[in-house]
Amino acid sequence: MRAFGFLSFGHYGGNPAQGGLTARQMLHDAIDISVGADELGVNGAYFRVHHYARQSAAPMPLLSAVAARTQRIEVGTGVIDMRYENPLYLAEEAAALDHIADGRVALGISRGAPEAADRGWESFGYTGSTDPRGADIAAAKFETFLQAIQGHPMTRAAAQPYMSDAAPHAPLAIEPQSEELIRHIWWGSGSRATAARTGTQGLNMMSSTLLTEANGASFGDLQAEQIDVFREAFREAGHTHIPRVSVSRSVFPILSDRDRVLFGAGRGGDGDQIGIIDGTRSTFGRTYTGEPDQLIEQLQADAAVQSADTLLLTIPSQAGVELNLQILENFATHVAPALGWKPNTEGPVVGDPATA
Known part of the structure; x- marks a missing residue:
């Protein structure tokens, strides 16, 4: 593991008098957690994107604010739901963000997870999908997005271009x-098929928090197999740069009585979970909770954590700035170094040497 960051769902809601967060407070907390994580040497600040729900939705304002307030930490998403996006506007926003962040961007994009709304992307004006999950329009729009960020023409100039030095038509x-934005794009993969396609496209891969497979193997082993598929497809496609791979885990080190009360016995699952998502039998990863030595042993035995170069820690964002920074500091101080991590002093990790 060369890098680790936090992954925030950005939940808010509830009665503020009873500890609930407003959307405003959630966003300000997210910025403050990112600033504190940057000071700790954490490599990345990543945010989930969901629509019609009380959690993070429009990522670009938040990522721009984080980028402007930090020096080294990577800013990104896990993941943008392409069904809801205008691909050309997203391309403009992503390039602008990459410039604001001086290249510290890791945009995770995918077809998107199940949403609160029934075909909610249609209310955003994106109709015509024949797939109940919207995968067809997500794939088409993502291809347009990739072409746009690589400078392919998207339209033609007017016969008399206004305020432009472009020639007519x-x-x-x-x-x-x-120029480097294409190297900062990640696809959120939840199956072998999407892992292979991501490798063929030459993108980075974010292995999903749930996998649309359940064959009796552990979550970590399933992910490790998908990572192998991704890297093999990447090599076979003839790409010459070095891709990155991330996995996400819930990890809570126990270093105090307070930690034990908040995250101790009974707070996390003892194993993976099996469920049905979009009609598909799927595997969800377990939560790791324990003292540092125990966590080190467990994470060293997690095949996907060992195979990936980047680990995203899911955090209880609604718990506030102080507690989340303590979780990150506990992991950075007592667990991560044993997994190969060193504090970030220079900026984002570039590539995974295992695939060079």
Whole structure:
């Protein structure tokens, strides 16, 4: 493990007098947690994206604010739901964010997880999907997005271009462009098929918090197999750069009586969970809770954690800034170094040497 970051769902709601968060407080907490994590040397601040729910939704304002307040930490998503996106507007936003962050961007994108709304993307104006999950329009829009961020023409200039030095009817690409942005795009993969496709495309891979497979193997072993499929497809496609792979886990080190009360016995599952998502039997990962030596042993035995170069720790964002920074500090101080991590002093990790 060369890098670790936190993954926030950005939950809010409930009565503020009883500890509930407003949307405003959640966003300010997210920025403050990111600033504190940057000071700790944590590598990444990543945020989930869901619509019609009381949690993080529109990521670009938040990521821009985090990028402007930090120096080294990578800012990203896990993941943007492409069904809800205008691919060209997202391309403009992503390039602008990459410039604001000086390249410290890791945009996870995917077809998207199940949402609170019934075909909610249609209310955003994106109709025509023949797939009940919207996978067809997500794939088509993602392809357009990839073309746009790589400078392919998306339209033509007017016969008399207004406030432009373009020749009449000349091909036009979106602006701004960020030359290295394509290297900062990750696809959220939950199956062998999507892992293979991601490798063929030459993208980075975020292995999902749930996998649309359940064959009796552990969550970590299933993920490790998908990582192998991804890297093999990447090599066979002839890509010459070095891709990155992340996995996410819930990990709570127990170092005090308070930790034991908050995260101790009975708070986390003892194993993986099996459930039905979008009509598919799926596997969900377990929660790791224990003293540092115990966690080190368990995570060293987790095949996917050992195979990936980046670990995303899911955090209870609604618990506030102080508690979440304590969780990150406990992991950074007492667990992560034994897994190969060193504090971030220079900026984002580039590539995974295991695949060089």
